[in-house]
Amino acid sequence: MKNPDKALIVAALLIVLALFPFKDRILEEVVLLNQVEVLSKKIVSTYFYPVSREERVHLLKDSIKKMNEMQEKISRSIVAKYFINFQDLIQESEENLLVLENQEFYExxxxxxxxxxxxxxxxxxxxxxxxxxxxxxxxxxxxxxxxxxxxxxxxxxxxxxxxxxxxxxxxxxxxxxxxxxxxxxxxxxxxxxxxxxxxxxxxxxxxxxxxxxxxx
CATH class of the missing domain: 3.30.70 (Alpha-Beta Plaits)
Known part of the structure; x- marks a missing residue:
């Protein structure tokens, strides 16, 4: 009977060797995923703090810009593009921005x-x-x-x-x-x-x- 631990180690080494030429791209994917997480948390956090209409408009514009930049990076990725998409959130944010810009009541x-x-x-x-x-x-x-x-x-x-x-x-x-x-x-x-x-x-x-x- 083969040693299962040894078999797992051999399999892991084969995977590492197979992916070695792509190690830089894999690291880029990890960095990208971390950036997505940080951006998502930052965008969400802005909604839970009291800000004026003008400040909210500025925050939304900044978020839309950063989400578009992130979406471009995602579209060029190997793995992330199959799991992450900011398009719906960008569209929703643009609609919210349009509403906010026309709300004089909240001035x-x-x-x-x-x-x-x-x-x-x-x-x-x-x-x-x-x-x-x-x-x-x-x-x-x-x-x-x-x-x-x-x-x-x-x-x-x-x-x-x-x-x-x-x-x-x-x-x-x-x-x-x-x-x-x-x-x-x-x-x-x-x-x-x-x-x-x-x-x-x-x-x-x-x-x-x-x-x-x-x-x-």
């Missing part, structure tokens, strides 16, 4: 996603720390479906009043008021040092119909 606001992909739009009057804390609170209090709503946070210029709005994707009658009351109470107590907050909860199906809650 004085910042936006970001929470870790559970809830969409947050907020006034520049909040610090990034406050917004990230609010994002964490959203994920904590609406654990089942945080991404089923859009969260708007504002502070009135005239009286400094905190005003929050949550636009739910479901019908207003399916909303549990107690959950939203708990959210606004925690936001007031844990993040804004007991500042009073007015919260309006509405449905995207009918924005004229809503409920209003106040922090206690």
């Amino acid at each position: 004085d606001f910042v936006s970001f996603l929470t870790s559970k992909l809830a969409n947050v739009i907020a006034s520049r009057r909040f610090s990034n720390e406050q917004l990230l804390q609010l994002g964490h609170l959203i994920d904590q209090e609406f654990t089942e479906e945080p991404n089923q709503s859009t969260y708007l946070f504002d502070r009135d210029e005239s009286n400094d009043q905190l005003f929050f709005e949550i636009i739910h994707h479901q019908n207003i009658h399916s909303i549990e008021e107690a959950r939203f009351q708990l959210f606004v109470d925690k936001a007031s107590g844990d993040i804004f040092r007991r500042e009073p907050i007015i919260l309006r909860v509405s449905s995207e199906k009918n924005l004229s119909e809503y409920i209003t809650l106040k922090s206690s």
Whole structure:
């Protein structure tokens, strides 16, 4: 009976010898895969930090440029081109860029996603720390479906009043008021040092119909 360990070693040596002429290309593939991973993480991370519309436009343009450059490298690769393709993401990013460039409403606001992909739009009057804390609170209090709503946070210029709005994707009658009351109470107590907050909860199906809650 042949020694299986010896057989494996011989097979490995044969593979190494067969691939030796292509060692530089193999190293290039490894480097390319590492570059793809770094770029992908960088692109994704930009969505989870509060930035203005102008900053988001700049980030998207930069990401599109880098993805196109990476796609060219991938198309010339030996292996990566069969597994990695940025084309769909490039197209989606270009569509998002077009929408952003035409959104005047968000001129004085910042936006970001929470870790559970809830969409947050907020006034520049909040610090990034406050917004990230609010994002964490959203994920904590609406654990089942945080991404089923859009969260708007504002502070009135005239009286400094905190005003929050949550636009739910479901019908207003399916909303549990107690959950939203708990959210606004925690936001007031844990993040804004007991500042009073007015919260309006509405449905995207009918924005004229809503409920209003106040922090206690």
